[in-house]
Amino acid sequence: MPFCVEDFVAATFTPMKENGNVNLEAIDGYQKFLTEQEIKLVYVNGSTAEGTSLTTEERKQIAEKWVTLSQIPGREMKVLIQVGGTNFKETIELTEHAAAIGADAISTLAPLYFTPNSVDDLVEYCKRVADKAPNLPLYYYHIPDRTGVRFDMEQFLNKSRNVIPNLRGIKFSSKDLYEGCRCLRTLDANGDNYDLLFGCDEQVISAFAIGFKGAIGSTYSLIPRVYHKLKQALKEGRLDDARRYQYKSVDLVKVCFEFGSVTGGLLPAMKVVLTKLGVDIGPPRYPMVPLDDATQKQLVERLQEIGFFDWWSGKEEQQ
Numbered sequence: 024m025p026f027c028v029e030d031f032v033a034a035t036f037t038p039m040k041e042n043g044n045v046n047l048e049a050i051d052g053y054q055k056f057l058t059e060q061e062i063k064l065v066y067v068n069g070s071t072a073e074g075t076s077l078t079t080e081e082r083k084q085i086a087e088k089w090v091t092l093s094q095i096p097g098r099e100m101k102v103l104i105q106v107g108g109t110n111f112k113e114t115i116e117l118t119e120h121a122a123a124i125g126a127d128a129i130s131t132l133a134p135l136y137f138t139p140n141s142v143d144d145l146v147e148y149c150k151r152v153a154d155k156a157p158n159l160p161l162y163y164y165h166i167p168d169r170t171g172v173r174f175d176m177e178q179f180l181n182k183s184r185n186v187i188p189n190l191r192g193i194k195f196s197s198k199d200l201y202e203g204c205r206c207l208r209t210l211d212a213n214g215d216n217y218d219l220l221f222g223c224d225e226q227v228i229s230a231f232a233i234g235f236k237g238a239i240g241s242t243y244s245l246i247p248r249v250y251h252k253l254k255q256a257l258k259e260g261r262l263d264d265a266r267r268y269q270y271k272s273v274d275l276v277k278v279c280f281e282f283g284s285v286t287g288g289l290l291p292a293m294k295v296v297l298t299k300l301g302v303d304i305g306p307p308r309y310p311m312v313p314l315d316d317a318t319q320k321q322l323v324e325r326l327q328e329i330g331f332f333d334w335w336s337g338k339e340e341q342q
């Protein structure tokens with residue numbers, strides 16, 4: 024079951040209408056935009072997508088849309104579907120649905136609210152999900168700051184190795200690079216063909232330095248070219264250049280956080296950024312609140328100050 028993700032996976036946003044409904048039609052333009060930015064993998068219904076704010080029916084429709092679009096010649100991409108949530112029955116329904124529609128992989132959060140008591144409980148949970156789609160690779164979605172589930176991922180890997188045949192890795196959305204490094208060491212020592220995908224975009228250079236090969240995140244939708252250049256620079260040993268690209272990502276994330284809220288973090292601001300790039304992504308869904316017009320204007324001014332639109336268009340590269 025080879026599925027080596029040595030690339031950037033765009034964690035997709037969910038297009039919404041002003042009335043709060045999902046704007047399924049707008050996924051078309053967004054998918055095309057990502058194709059043009061050379062994004063070849065997408066992560067659907069995760070945090071960036073407000074997956075836990077969507078109904079199960081909406082999640083299915085969104086998953087179907089991404090899979091269908093990814094089958095259009097010239098617009099091919101791999102589609103990973105996040106199936107986790109609060110309700111195990113729905114998680115299973117979404118897992119079976121992902122398999123039935125031809126998704127490339129699934130990913131699950133830890134169960135929310137009634138959270139596992141031990142790493143063994145977590146392994147058991149992932150196994151129950153994985154068993155419902157035995158032909159699909161499964162990526163456990165580790166995002167302790169959101170789920171409160173903080174079990175050590177090195178232990179998780181060691182305990183699940185012989186138990187979950189289709190586990191293929193972890194989406195590692197934690198800034199604990201010591202833990203990440205221990206995971207990489209144990210995978211290496213055991214010859215595991217797993218992907219450890221880093222989830223903190225503003226630190227991805229550090230993750231690559233210790234051996235991560237791929238990453239999943241929200242900002243890969245916004246500035247994929249910057250990250251592709253970062254990776255290329257690292258590959259060629261041009262560390263200063265690589266840092267320069269990481270600084271751009273840090274600047275963008277920092278500005279988005281300036282307009283962030285406790286509920287949604289930087290997400291409502293990032294939806295504005297994508298809209299300004301010409302993708303009709305709309306507002307976030309409550310309990311996240313959209314930025315009002317005046318605040319959007321301030322955000323655009325801050326983006327101009329950091330030169331975002333110049334490096335986005337590639338203008339700055341010619342200087």
Ligand SMILES: CC(=O)N[C@H](C=O)[C@@H](O)[C@H](O)[C@H](O)CO
Nearest residue numbers: 070196222223224225240241242
């Ligand atoms: C909570 C959240 O959305 N995390 C994302 C993925 O895990 C990241 O891609 C961040 O949005 C990004 O690193 C900016 O902080």
Ligand SMILES: CC(=O)C(=O)O
Nearest residue numbers: 034069070071240241
């Ligand atoms: C990686 C991330 O942002 C997501 O889960 O959507």
